[in-house]
Amino acid sequence: MKVLLVEDNERVSRFVVKGLREAGHAVDHVENGQDGLFLATTETYDAIIMDRMLPGDLDGLGIIENLRGTGNRTPILILSALSSVDERIKGLRAGGDDYLTKPFAFGELLARLDALVRRIHGDDVGATHLAVGDLQMDLRSRKVSRGARAIALQPREFQLLEYLMRHVGQVVTRTMLLENVWDYHFDPQTNIVDVHISNLRQKIESQGETPLVKTVRGAGYMMTAEG
Amino acid sequence: MLTRLTRSSALTLAIFYVLLGVVSLALFAFPLWYAWQVTIEDGRIELIKEDVQRFSEVFDRRGDEGLADFINQRVSLQIAGERILLMADPRQKPMAGNLSAFPAEIPSAPGVYTLNMTLSGHPTRVVLERAALPGGYTLLVGRDLTHLSPLETRFWEGLAGSITIVIGVGLFGGWLVRRAVLSGIDNVNRGVAAIVHGDLSHRLPVGGRGGEFDMLSITINRLFDQIEQLVHGVRDVSNSIAHDLRTPLAELRSRLEEIVVTRPSGEEVYDEVAAAVEDVDRVIGIFNALLRLAEIDTGTRRAGFVEIDPADLAAKAADFYRPAAELKSISLDFRAETGLGKISGDPLLLSQAVFNLLDNAVKFTPAGGHILVEATQGEIAVADDGPGIPGDEKQHVTERFYRGDSSRGTTPGVGLGLTLVSAITSLHGGRLDLSDNHPGLKARMILGGSAS
Numbered sequence: 001m002k003v004l005l006v007e008d009n010e011r012v013s014r015f016v017v018k019g020l021r022e023a024g025h026a027v028d029h030v031e032n033g034q035d036g037l038f039l040a041t042t043e044t045y046d047a048i049i050m051d052r053m054l055p056g057d058l059d060g061l062g063i064i065e066n067l068r069g070t071g072n073r074t075p076i077l078i079l080s081a082l083s084s085v086d087e088r089i090k091g092l093r094a095g096g097d098d099y100l101t102k103p104f105a106f107g108e109l110l111a112r113l114d115a116l117v118r119r120i121h122g123d124d125v126g127a128t129h130l131a132v133g134d135l136q137m138d139l140r141s142r143k144v145s146r147g148a149r150a151i152a153l154q155p156r157e158f159q160l161l162e163y164l165m166r167h168v169g170q171v172v173t174r175t176m177l178l179e180n181v182w183d184y185h186f187d188p189q190t191n192i193v194d195v196h197i198s199n200l201r202q203k204i205e206s207q208g209e210t211p212l213v214k215t216v217r218g219a220g221y222m223m224t225a226e227g
Numbered sequence: 228m229l230t231r232l233t234r235s236s237a238l239t240l241a242i243f244y245v246l247l248g249v250v251s252l253a254l255f256a257f258p259l260w261y262a263w264q265v266t267i268e269d270g271r272i273e274l275i276k277e278d279v280q281r282f283s284e285v286f287d288r289r290g291d292e293g294l295a296d297f298i299n300q301r302v303s304l305q306i307a308g309e310r311i312l313l314m315a316d317p318r319q320k321p322m323a324g325n326l327s328a329f330p331a332e333i334p335s336a337p338g339v340y341t342l343n344m345t346l347s348g349h350p351t352r353v354v355l356e357r358a359a360l361p362g363g364y365t366l367l368v369g370r371d372l373t374h375l376s377p378l379e380t381r382f383w384e385g386l387a388g389s390i391t392i393v394i395g396v397g398l399f400g401g402w403l404v405r406r407a408v409l410s411g412i413d414n415v416n417r418g419v420a421a422i423v424h425g426d427l428s429h430r431l432p433v434g435g436r437g438g439e440f441d442m443l444s445i446t447i448n449r450l451f452d453q454i455e456q457l458v459h460g461v462r463d464v465s466n467s468i469a470h471d472l473r474t475p476l477a478e479l480r481s482r483l484e485e486i487v488v489t490r491p492s493g494e495e496v497y498d499e500v501a502a503a504v505e506d507v508d509r510v511i512g513i514f515n516a517l518l519r520l521a522e523i524d525t526g527t528r529r530a531g532f533v534e535i536d537p538a539d540l541a542a543k544a545a546d547f548y549r550p551a552a553e554l555k556s557i558s559l560d561f562r563a564e565t566g567l568g569k570i571s572g573d574p575l576l577l578s579q580a581v582f583n584l585l586d587n588a589v590k591f592t593p594a595g596g597h598i599l600v601e602a603t604q605g606e607i608a609v610a611d612d613g614p615g616i617p618g619d620e621k622q623h624v625t626e627r628f629y630r631g632d633s634s635r636g637t638t639p640g641v642g643l644g645l646t647l648v649s650a651i652t653s654l655h656g657g658r659l660d661l662s663d664n665h666p667g668l669k670a671r672m673i674l675g676g677s678a679s
Contacts, residue, residue, distance in 0.1 A: 083515070084522055085531060085575060103511055105504075156546060182547060186575050188582045189512055195550040218501055 001046035001117055002026045006036035006063065007079065008054050012102070016049065019106045033058025040067055045074050046117050049109070052080040052091065061094040068095035075116040079104070085185065107219025111171040118170065130165040133225035135204060135212055137165055146204060156181070157200050164213060164223040173220035197221060241401015248393040256386050263382070271354050271370045272339055278368045279358045282314075286360050291316075294360075295323035310346065310371040311355055317363030324367070333357055333367065341372070411440035415447060427455045463626070468517070472510055479506040516643045523576065523650045535574045537674070538563035538602040544581040545600040548589060556594040559585075563602040570605070570674055572655050577607075577672075580651040583644040584609035584670045592667070605657075605674050612667035621661045625649040648672065 003020055007013040008031045020027045028043070030036045033054045040048060040063065052060040064076055078096040080087065088099045097119075098112050130137040134147045142158060144151040153161065160181050164172065174193045178184045197213060205211050214222045286294040291314075298314050302325045313324035321329060332344045333355070341354045355369025414431060421429040430451060431444035482503050486496055545561040552559040581600070588598045592613035601608045616624055624645045648670070649659040656675025661668060 083518065085573075089531075105508075182543070184547075184575070184578060186579055187512075187515070188579065188586075189516075190551070190582070190586060192547060192551050195554055196547075199550050218504070 002044070003028070003113070004036070004039055004043070004045045004048045005029045006031075006033070006040075006048065006054065006060065007051040008032065009051070012051075012079075015106065016109065019110065023110055032056045033060070033063055037063045037066055040074065041070070041072065047113055048074055048076045049113070050076055050078050050096070052078060052082060052087075061091065061096075064095045075119075077109070077113055077116055079109075088185070105173075105218065107171065107216070108173045108175065111173045111176060111219060114170045115167060115172070115176065118167070130162065132165050132168050132212060132223055133210065135165070137162060144204075146206075146209065149206065151203055153200075153203065157196070157203070160196060160200055161204065164221065168223045168225070171216050171219050171222045176220065241398060241404065244401065245394050245397030248397055249390055252386070252389055252393060260382065263379070267379075268341065268354060268372065271372070272356075275339070275354065275356045275368050275370060278312075279356050279366060282366055282368070283358070283360065286364070286366075291322070291360075291362065291364055294364075298323040310351070311353060311367055311369030313365075313367040314360075315365045315367070317365075319365060322364075326367075329365075330367075346371075411443075414440070415443065418444075418447065418451075422451055422454070427451070427458060460626075468513075471513060475506045475509045479503050479510075482506065513643070516647065520643065520647055520650055523647070523654050531573050532571050533574065534569045535572050535577070536567070537570050537572075537577075537607055538567050540574060540577055541581055541600050541602040541607045544578055544585060548582070548585040552585075552589050552592075552598055555589060555592075557589060557592050557596045557598055559589075559598045559600070561600045561602075564604060567602060567604060570655075572674065573651075576651045576654065577674075580648045580672060581607060581609065583648050584672070587644060587670075588613065588668075596667075606671055607674070608669060608671040610664045610667060610669040612664060615663060615666060615668040616661060618663075624661065625659060645670075 003025050005013060005016055005020075005027055007016065007029070013029055013031070017027045017029050028039055028045075030039055031054075033056050036050070036054070037058060050060045050064060054060055058066075060078060060080070064078075067074070067076075075097045076095065078091040078099045079102060080091065080099065081102045083101040088101075091099045097116050100109060100112060128139050130139065136145050138144075139162070144153055144158065144161065160177065163177065163181050175187060177193050177197075178186075178188070201211070201213055205213070212223055212225070214224060216222050282294060282298070285297045289297070295314055298312060302312060302323075311324075311326060311330075313326045313329065314322045315329050316322050319329045321327065330344055332342060334340065334357070337357050337359045339354070339356045341352070343350055343352050345351070346353070352372040353369045354372055355367060358366045358368070360366055418429060418431040430448045433441050433444045433448070482499055486499050491499070542561050542563065545559060549559045585598070585600070588609055588611040592598060592611045596612050599608075599610045601610070625648075626646065645659070652659045652672045652674065657673040660671040660673055662671070663669070
């Protein structure tokens with residue numbers, strides 16, 4: 001995909017540009033608000049990564065409000081050192097689609113960017129049935145089965161599995177799971193998400209069955225049919 | 228010294244009180260003096276009337292010549308207290324008395340008058356009666372009002388004396404008060420100066436009599452207590468931050484240096500660097516916790532308050548932690564009182580607080596233990612049957628970076644968890660209560676404000 005990075009910190013931008021290019025994405029990078037707004041309105045991007053505090057008169061939120069005001073719906077991920085919940089809400093109200101606090105792990109940035117782009121392209125939002133390999137999920141009757149085996153899940157486990165299946169082939173991070181499955185928008189500094197995943201794995205991956213949930217080191221988890 | 232004296236508010240106060248004393252003395256003396264004056268004048272008029280009466284009787288009995296002789300005899304014997312005594316014939320020619328001529332100032336009609344006239348060349352205030360005798364004779368009898376009686380003189384002397392005493396006593400009292408106030412203020416000044424110069428343990432002496440200066444000293448001492456506690460707190464926190472950050476940073480340093488020194492293969496380098504990133508994340512985690520604490524302590528987060536159901540919130544947190552507890556063979560139960568009202572609060576912060584309590588409970592409770600999360604009216608409690616916290620440590624565990632002796636070095640953590648819980652509950656107008664669960668610990672988040 002094609003990504004615009006608006007970020008004035010040299011070190012952060014070098015790291016993000018390099019990482020994104022290595023992941024196979026095309027990246028345009030600008031260092032101030034005016035250039036950012038210009039490129040965002042003249043070119044077409046799949047996603048924009050926007051730093052909040054930028055040199056010059058136009059800051060990140062200003063650009064976003066400008067873009068949204070002219071009907072531009074490109075998914076925007078806000079990067080910011082301002083970490084409080086209020087700042088996060090301010091960013092999302094201005095029209096950002098996701099908010100990531102500095103310092104961040106690159107895996108987190110990439111996974112969120114991926115999720116953003118797919119969400120906007122909205123592949124299966126209205127689906128009533130999800131399938132990954134021989135794992136089946138009926139969203140209306142809330143039944144899960146693998147092959148002929150019916151799997152009984154707790155409500156939260158069902159939500160967790162649904163999120164993973166909806167993001168099949170994508171890396172989902174622990175914080176993404178916390179935010180989207182539990183609605184906890186903070187870092188609880190625990191490994192409890194891993195315990196939940198491990199419990200879920202035990203239920204959907206019986207002996208002899210192909211593993212479906214892969215651990216991605218330094219980032220999170222990914223559901224794949226290939227195993 | 229002089230400027231100090233003139234600027235002294237105690238002296239100003241003393242002068243004010245002296246003036247007040249003098250004014251009240253005057254207010255007291257003048258009506259008295261006036262009443263006295265009136266009494267004296269009335270008394271003189273009474274005497275004059277008696278004289279006139281007596282002279283009229285003499286005139287009736289002995290005729291004009293007889294009265295003239297009687298008057299002259301009185302004047303020559305100098306037994307008369309009258310300043311004015313005059314008998315005149317119908318043409319107003321003096322016949323007898325102590326005036327050589329009939330005074331021009333006296334009105335022609337008979338009556339009693341109080342007036343100023345010149346007697347022997349001196350202006351004199353007199354009270355006199357002009358009486359008409361049968362046959363056209365006129366009689367003048369008057370008394371002097373200018374000369375004070377000895378009693379009047381005493382009165383004025385007494386008044387002057389009282390004023391002098393009032394001024395003297397007032398100034399002396401003012402000086403005493405000023406000395407007492409100044410010594411009290413000097414004490415306070417010296418004490419504060421000592422603190423300013425860094426002697427944080429200095430305290431103001433308290434006399435124990437419960438006077439105003441003792442009260443002031445007690446208040447200031449309390450202020451000093453808080454300052455000392457804050458300064459030590461800040462010092463302890465910086466020490467702890469330095470100490471707790473040094474460990475992960477030292478690990479990070481040796482990890483990186485090892486790579487430089489041993490130059491391992493590419494794959495190994497990546498593993499080491501990934502581990503180094505984890506070390507850095509630990510440091511960042513400590514800073515994030517500190518920042519969050521600061522954010523909560525300033526109370527700005529109150530803006531994000533919404534109506535929440537405490538039972539829901541606690542149940543969700545319990546569900547979230549249950550797998551971790553079960554992994555350690557600890558049972559985690561949830562119980563809620565029915566019909567709990569909603570409360571006003573920040574759901575994320577409260578969840579975080581319950582997490583921290585659960586985290587501690589799971590961390591410290593041994594396998595086979597029990598944890599109970601309870602939601603009751605205005606309260607969320609987490610109880611376990613682990614080792615608990617010794618009595619004397621309970622008051623310290625909410626301090627930043629405090630770690631119990633038993634957990635230091637054996638259990639992971641940096642000692643900010645309960646500090647955060649305590650800060651979050653006080654942001655919600657409540658407090659964190661730690662009590663003995665016999666055995667174990669019961670941590671109750673008592674939340675003050677309800678939504679309704």
